[in-house]
Amino acid sequence: DLHPSYLLCCFFGPILPFYERVIFACRDDPCPVKLNLSVGAYRTEEGKPLVLEVVRRAEQQLANDRSCDKGYLPIDGLADFNKLGAKLILGDDSHALEENRVVTIQCLSGTGSLRVGAEFLAKHHQQSVIYVPNPTWGNHPSIFTLAGLSVQYFRYYDPQTRGLDFEGMLEDLGAAPSGAIVVLQACAHNPTGIDPTLEQWEQIRQIVRSKGLLPFFDNAYQGFASGSLDSDAQSVRMFVADGGECLIAQSFAKNMGLYGERIGALTIVCTSEDVARKVHGQLLLVVRPMYLTPPIHGASIVTTILKNSDMYKDWTIELKGMADRIISMRQQLYEAIQARGTPGDWSHIIKQIGMFSFTGLNEKQVRWMAKEYHIYMTYDGRISMAGLSSKTVPQLADAIHAAIT
Numbered sequence: 001d002l003h004p005s006y007l008l009c010c011f012f013g014p015i016l017p018f019y020e021r022v023i024f025a026c027r028d029d030p031c032p033v034k035l036n037l038s039v040g041a042y043r044t045e046e047g048k049p050l051v052l053e054v055v056r057r058a059e060q061q062l063a064n065d066r067s068c069d070k071g072y073l074p075i076d077g078l079a080d081f082n083k084l085g086a087k088l089i090l091g092d093d094s095h096a097l098e099e100n101r102v103v104t105i106q107c108l109s110g111t112g113s114l115r116v117g118a119e120f121l122a123k124h125h126q127q128s129v130i131y132v133p134n135p136t137w138g139n140h141p142s143i144f145t146l147a148g149l150s151v152q153y154f155r156y157y158d159p160q161t162r163g164l165d166f167e168g169m170l171e172d173l174g175a176a177p178s179g180a181i182v183v184l185q186a187c188a189h190n191p192t193g194i195d196p197t198l199e200q201w202e203q204i205r206q207i208v209r210s211k212g213l214l215p216f217f218d219n220a221y222q223g224f225a226s227g228s229l230d231s232d233a234q235s236v237r238m239f240v241a242d243g244g245e246c247l248i249a250q251s252f253a254k255n256m257g258l259y260g261e262r263i264g265a266l267t268i269v270c271t272s273e274d275v276a277r278k279v280h281g282q283l284l285l286v287v288r289p290m291y292l293t294p295p296i297h298g299a300s301i302v303t304t305i306l307k308n309s310d311m312y313k314d315w316t317i318e319l320k321g322m323a324d325r326i327i328s329m330r331q332q333l334y335e336a337i338q339a340r341g342t343p344g345d346w347s348h349i350i351k352q353i354g355m356f357s358f359t360g361l362n363e364k365q366v367r368w369m370a371k372e373y374h375i376y377m378t379y380d381g382r383i384s385m386a387g388l389s390s391k392t393v394p395q396l397a398d399a400i401h402a403a404i405t
């Protein structure tokens, strides 16, 4: 009969994911000019979180609407949200939507969509092997393993070129067993910031289809990468257009700034309306014992914005503003590094896209920069470009120069 505290101590051992260790080290650093570049959330030029103006207007409209209540949503969430969210990623002219081959259910943001999809696949898909990029978002392996899938990796990042290991990726996908699930980050790859070109996506699509692999898109940054919702959806739409099956995890955390509302959706594109109907029923059986029904507020905000053409337009303007600020930070950091004559080719800083940049700094250099310059990033050298501002770019460029030379 183990004493309860003994059990707890077994669980809360010293091993914290490196992500948390960096967060705590930064939090505990008393330096007034410390710089936290490890958090994957947008910050303004002033370093503050951003609530979009259009979100505030939508919330005001909801607050004034006396017909709104706080009753349970259905298990699959807010119907209008599901419909509008599916159109956002698949496109207004999607044949899959016209042919009723699409199932979309509201889930707890991107993470919840990935988990529900993984639980569904573990239960119904004939292959339990799921391939993820190497490297990938740190939470992917746990989400899929806990759902009962067996995680394998395909080559993705080439440390020599600090770019995509495209040949290695194709070779690994070509060697995957038929029916294996393949996780593809739709845009703004986390942690590398490296996306395939459209031509490369087409080659990836051909090998996935020819090998009978099942694509599972993680679409956490639509519109946030390039500033265009349609451009950032091209990889997904390329696959859906060929009539094959795929899963898509959607998040409104980054592109609508709704991190804490936990609003997202899982879309499964099927080969027929009849299969879609059966898949929908099975998804309800996954969700009900997991969390019964999803939260209403975030879904109401997104639906209010997506169904009102003026609010939708205003959202796209604010969204492009966030993407443009990050792109500007990339350009400013690259120029500051160049101005210091820091050895090496740093063009990957401006070639990469989205929230993150894989700097190529090693763990020793990252730890030294934290100690000497109070600059914090994950130990794999990933920095959140959203954490930078025009004022702090010189501080980071100085630190990189000192760490390299």
Ligand SMILES: Cc1ncc(COP(=O)(O)O)c(CNOCC(=O)O)c1O
Pocket: 038, 039, 040, 041, 108, 109, 110, 111, 112, 137, 138, 185, 190, 218, 220, 250, 251, 252, 253, 259, 264
């Ligand atoms: C690729 C990817 N998928 C999914 C998600 C999940 O996002 P959410 O569940 O908030 O929608 C995220 C969120 N990233 O978290 C920040 C970080 O890596 O520091 C993500 O990056």
